[in-house]
Amino acid sequence: MASHILVIDQGTTSTRSVLFDASARRVAIAQTEFPQHYPQFGWVEHDPEDIWRDTLATARQAIEESGVPARSIAAIGITNQRETAVVWDRATGEPIHRAIVWQDRRGADRCATLRADGAEDLVRARTGLLIDPYFSATKIAWILDNVPDARARAERGELAFGTIDSFLLWRLTGGAVHATDITNASRTMLFDIHRGCWDEELCRLIGVPMAMLPDVHDNAHVYGTTATDLFGAPIPIAGMAGDQQSALFGQACFDRGSAKSTYGTGCFMLLNTGTEAVSSQHRLITTPAYRLDGVTTYALEGSIFVAGAAIKWLRDGLGIITHASQTNDMATKVPDSHGVYMVPAFVGLGAPHWDPAARGSIHGLTLDSSAAHLARAALEAVAYQTLDLAEAMVADGGSRPERLRVDGGMAANDWLCGFLADLTDMAVERPADLETTARGAAFHAGLASGLWSGLDELAALWSPDRLFEPSMTAAARAPLVAGWHDAVARTLSAGPRQS
Numbered sequence: 474m475a476s477h478i479l480v481i482d483q484g485t486t487s488t489r490s491v492l493f494d495a496s497a498r499r500v501a502i503a504q505t506e507f508p509q510h511y512p513q514f515g516w517v518e519h520d521p522e523d524i525w526r527d528t529l530a531t532a533r534q535a536i537e538e539s540g541v542p543a544r545s546i547a548a549i550g551i552t553n554q555r556e557t558a559v560v561w562d563r564a565t566g567e568p569i570h571r572a573i574v575w576q577d578r579r580g581a582d583r584c585a586t587l588r589a590d591g592a593e594d595l596v597r598a599r600t601g602l603l604i605d606p607y608f609s610a611t612k613i614a615w616i617l618d619n620v621p622d623a624r625a626r627a628e629r630g631e632l633a634f635g636t637i638d639s640f641l642l643w644r645l646t647g648g649a650v651h652a653t654d655i656t657n658a659s660r661t662m663l664f665d666i667h668r669g670c671w672d673e674e675l676c677r678l679i680g681v682p683m684a685m686l687p688d689v690h691d692n693a694h695v696y697g698t699t700a701t702d703l704f705g706a707p708i709p710i711a712g713m714a715g716d717q718q719s720a721l722f723g724q725a726c727f728d729r730g731s732a733k734s735t736y737g738t739g740c741f742m743l744l745n746t747g748t749e750a751v752s753s754q755h756r757l758i759t760t761p762a763y764r765l766d767g768v769t770t771y772a773l774e775g776s777i778f779v780a781g782a783a784i785k786w787l788r789d790g791l792g793i794i795t796h797a798s799q800t801n802d803m804a805t806k807v808p809d810s811h812g813v814y815m816v817p818a819f820v821g822l823g824a825p826h827w828d829p830a831a832r833g834s835i836h837g838l839t840l841d842s843s844a845a846h847l848a849r850a851a852l853e854a855v856a857y858q859t860l861d862l863a864e865a866m867v868a869d870g871g872s873r874p875e876r877l878r879v880d881g882g883m884a885a886n887d888w889l890c891g892f893l894a895d896l897t898d899m900a901v902e903r904p905a906d907l908e909t910t911a912r913g914a915a916f917h918a919g920l921a922s923g924l925w926s927g928l929d930e931l932a933a934l935w936s937p938d939r940l941f942e943p944s945m946t947a948a949a950r951a952p953l954v955a956g957w958h959d960a961v962a963r964t965l966s967a968g969p970r971q972s
Contacts, residue, residue, distance in 0.1 A: 475547035478915040478924065479535065479708065481528055482908075483553040483637050484716065485574065485738045488524060490531035491911040492539045492546075495924060497934040499908060500541065503534035510571060515578035515820070518571040521559050524637065525644050529703065536704060543706035548922035549645070549699065550712035550914030552719040553637040555660045558612035560623070560685070561640065563633050566648050569620050572637070573612040576778065576820045580611025581829050583679075592678060599665045599672055601750060601759030603827050607776070609636060610662035610679045617680065630684040636660070638713045639687045642696055645710060650697035652688040655764045656718040664689070666750060666761055669769065691764045692722070693920040712917030716910045717741040718762050721772065723913030724878045724904065725935040727928045732866075732874040734859055735910065736883035739823070740780035742862045743772040744871045755865035756825040765920070773871050775824040775862030779817040779833075781883050783851045786819070793844040797882070803848040804888045812837035814857075814960035815850040825865045828965060836960040855883065856893045857957040863897050876900045876940075880909040887939075895945035896953070905938040 476495045482488070489504035505527050510518040536543060556575035561568045573579070584604045587596070596604050606612070613634050617624040626632050635643065639653040658664040658671070663681060665672040669689070676683050690696065692714045698707040714722060717735055721743045724733040729747035734740060743762065750759050750771040762772035784797045794800060814836045816822075821829035835850070859877075867873050877899045883889055884903055894901040906912060919925040925934075 475545050475922075476924065477541050477546050478548055478550055478918050479532060479546050480550045480552065480911040480914045480918070481532060481641060482716075482911045482914065483524060483528065483551070483641065485554045485576070488527035488531055489911070490528070490535040491908060491915075492535045492541060493912070493915045497912060497915060499906065501535040501539035502908075503531040503538065505531060513579075517574040517576045517820075519557065519574055521561070521568040521572050521640055524572070525641070528641055533704065543704040543708055546708050547924045548709045548711035548918040550918030551638045551641055551710065552714050552716050552910050552914035553641070553657070555636060555657055555715035555717070556607055556609045556612070557637050558609045558616070558634065559637065559640040560613065560616045560627075560632055560634050561643070563631055566643065569623060569632065570616045573615065575607060577612065578606050578821060578829050579615055580606030583611045583614060587679070596662060596675065599667070599675065600659065600662055601666050602660075602662050603756060603758070604662070605827055606829055607823070608660055608662040610675075610681060614680045627682045627685045632685050633687070634681070634685045635687050636715075638715070642710060642713070645699045645703065646697040647700040652690055652696050654692050654694070654713040655689055655761045655769065656692065656715040657713070658689045659761050660715060666759070666769075669764075691767065693765055693917040695921055709922060711921035712914050712919070714763065714914055714917055717743060717774065718760070718772070719913030719917075720880055720910040721745065721913065722763055722916055723909035723911070724880060725932040726878060727932060730872040730874060731878075733878040733880065733909070736780050736855060736879065736881035738780065738782045740777035740855055740858060742775045742859060744866050744874065746771050746773055746871060751869060751871060753865070753869045755868050756827050757862070757865050757869060758824070763917075773866050773869060775865060777855075777858045777862070778820050778823045780855045780858075781881070782819065783815065783817040783854065784883070787848060787851055794848065798886075800848045800852055801886045801888045803845040804852055807843070807845045807849060810849050810853055811839070811842055811846045812956065813842055813846045813850040814957055815847070815854045816960050816964040817851070817854050818964055822965070825861055826961070826965065831964055832967070834960070834964045834967065836963060837956075852886065852889050853892060855889065856896045857954070859893060860897050860954065863899070874899060876902045878902045878904065880904060880907050882907070890939075890941045894941040894943040896950065898943045898950070900943065901941040903938045903941070905936045
């Protein structure tokens with residue numbers, strides 16, 4: 474009997490493949506980074522062919538290193554960077570332009586026009602999203618308007634759009650299946666999260682022909698099977714979810730009021746709100762968390778565009794560290810941040826501000842500020858932004874989680890987890906396996922393929938590594954938070970600004 478799940482975890486800077494056994498233990502993992510392209514200020518692109526090449530290479534490597542034959546793999550799960558948009562030729566499968574990445578801001582002018590035309594309330598009511606270039610719709614429209622003959626071809630049904638999951642599904646099935654799941658569909662700004670379908674009015678408003686959109690299914694669903702020549706035997710593709718919803722599922726946050734925060738390139742905090750789609754009054758996102766057997770569970774989400782990317786900037790941009798793990802030791806070498814605050818708005822500010830024109834800033838520098846203070850400020854910024862999200866969720870009527878489950882590469886940093894607990898005044902719970910995004914996709918694929926029976930069994934597979942309890946007093950916390958709010962206010966008011 475097939476007893477393993479292969480997960481393709483396609484992220485913003487790397488592609489990895491992870492093989493899990495029936496106990497949700499990692500058997501093998503293969504990962505490779507791929508190039509980022511920055512053709513203009515505020516533009517970020519990926520070559521879909523790089524992603525496809527790395528997907529095949531890492532999947533094959535994980536299978537080979539594990540010694541598990543393809544016939545013993547019950548299913549494949551896919552999880553992915555979400556809003557990144559790919560448009561390809563249905564006949565050849567070839568992309569007509571590089572993928573436009575979720576961080577890309579080139580749709581800002583179109584978004585401004587939509588807001589000026591009074592579309593904000595309509596978009597918010599149907600999609601749960603704010604009008605922002607972060608989401609896929611304006612990226613699709615840009616490709617159609619800037620690649621010769623693309624719009625006419627799309628209207629004739631010759632072109633297909635997909636987020637990365639959909640593109641990989643198409644390639645894995647040899648072009649047989651054009652589909653996505655509800656979590657990825659919900660990030661396009663074209664999907665009605667209440668009716669569970671593409672919205673014709675929004676597609677017309679933004680200029681995206683419905684003929685190019687994929688079918689939408691539950692997260693645990695048999696989408697198709699891989700072409701036989703890829704892995705030596707056909708494997709069902711039975712689970713898909715956008716990376717942050719996948720992490721929520723992988724953290725076993727199945728109960729209303731449970732929450733997780735993922736710290737990767739960006740930071741994304743999700744609070745399970747059950748079957749109620751809570752409408753945010755504090756500029757958070759209302760999003761499907763997962764859909765099983767046709768029933769949608771929703772979440773409030775706060776999206777922070779830069780978390781680990783700030784540490785990468787310290788390494789690659791400034792050269793003050795050579796490895797991300799050094800920031801843990803640097804943060805402990807100084808007693809405090811020395812009044813230094815980093816507001817990492819390198820690609821604008823996300824929730825709860827949603828200012829695409831904001832730019833990164835560092836405040837409080839003096840002549841005796843050191844590299845250690847700067848590293849600590851970069852870590853602290855992650856915690857301060859998480860606090861902003863948690864407070865907005867509570868203000869929206871969400872329950873304050875007793876514990877915040879954390880994951881992602883930065884969650885391995887003990888100092889950060891401790892400071893996060895102190896600043897938010899919540900216990901921070903780190904799982905034994907930080908690969909929760911991949912686990913979530915594995916859980917979905919395992920449910921659809923019958924490897925696991927239900928949510929209770931999945932919850933029993935989750936295990937903790939360490940609990941960080943808050944120890945900071947309210948009196949000590951208050952001036953730190955006030956300093957952060959001041960730094961953010963100065964960043965938002967700074968000029969001149971570019972859109």
